[in-house]
Amino acid sequence: MEAVRRQTLDRELAHAMRTGPFSALLHLAIEASALTLDELQYRLTAHGVRVSVSTLSYWRRGRSRPERPESLRAVHLLEKILDLPEYALTGQLGPRRPRGRWLTHPAGGLDLSAAYGGGPEFDALLNDVETPVHNGLTRLSVHDLYSVGPTREEVGLTTRAVLRAHENRISRFTVTYRQEDPASRAPRLRAVRGCRVGRVRADAAAGFLVAELVLDRVLDRGDTAVVEYEASDMAFGEVDYYYRVFPAPVGEYVLQVQFDPAAVPARCWRYERRVVPAPDRRVRELWVGGTQLAHVVALDVSPSVLGMRWEWD
Incomplete structure (x- = not known):
């Protein structure tokens, strides 16, 4: 069993060295080394580089990334x-991230436009809403309930999220939707x-919608919020997949797809991708239960795409 686990870890580590992100590669390398964060800190200190255990943990989880000269020295030593x-590791860091309010991707995460396979139209929507996608909030948990109707059509999506502020005076956050069917329309969004x-803001031709959700209270550092919202009237025609893009790490993700009794798929799978246009990976077949419900549960989700697809016949 241990040999199988090691082979799997080696494969994931080799993949992360090719594709990143920095946080995933660091996490897998630490796992492969069997060193604790305290032991890593001790070895760094022995070479004259001081980095706290909490900082190492933040780098590993994608909460922050090394940028200062001392931090970059630590990364070279970690290699x-x-x-x-x-x-x-240093090759995964890229250029120093921009400072200011309009950051559209988190440290150690994915650029949202690139993850979706978007372009200038999507960037324009983000700028027009004027609320940064990552504005001091961490998604601790996201739960999607996606409904499919009797003619195999997309009915709606209900999302419940648990958020925690890591900055002060956070009052709102951004959600994004992509419609890939040319016959589809922008969803109708409702706060629950x-x-x-x-x-x-929506661009029907490009197939994107960007919306701002205003919290019912202003959050300071460490405060949490639980929000629920729905997207309906989402598309016309038959659907055979659903996915969510994670530009930043998420502690827990639950995806449930509820099929109408008149439209139950023959087979169903979970899958992951590095970005939306990338090939599938970690594909696994799922069971559709007696209540026509299939689900995926993922913990400690790295920046990526995670979804479910199915075959009707």
Whole structure:
């Protein structure tokens, strides 16, 4: 069993060295080394580089990334300590991230436009809403309930999210939707509890909608919020998949797809992708239960795409 686990870990580590992100590669390298964060800190200190255990943990989970010269020295040393090729970690960092309010992707995460396979139209919607996608909120948990109707059509999506602020004075957040069917229309968004709908921008030709949800109270660092919202009237025609893009790490993700009794698929699978246009990976067949419900549960989700697809016949 241990040999199988090691082979799986080695494969994931080799993949992360090719594709990143930095946080995933660091996490897998630490797992492969069997070193604790305290042991890593001790070895760094022995080489004259001081980095706290909490900072190492943040780098590993994608909560922050090394940028200061001392931090970059630590990353170069980590490559040696973790027996990685030179520049394996530092090469995943890319350019220093921009400072300011309009950051559209998190440290160690995915650029949202690139993850969706979007373009200038999508970027324009983000700018027009004027609320940064990652504005001091961590998604602790996201739960999607996606409904499919009797003629195999998309009925709606209900999302429940648990949020925690890691900055002060956070009052709103952004949600995005992509419609890939040319016959589809922008969804109608409704706040269920814990928030209200603010500015909404859509580009029907590009197939994107970006909306602002305003929290029912202003959050300071460490405060949490639970919000629920729905998207309905989403599309015409037959659907055979649903996915969510995670530009930043999420502690827990639950996806449930509820099929109408008149439209139950023959087979169903979960899958992951690095970005939307990338090939599937970690595909696994799922069971559709007696209540016509299939689900996926994922913990400690790295920046990626996670979804479910099915075959009707």
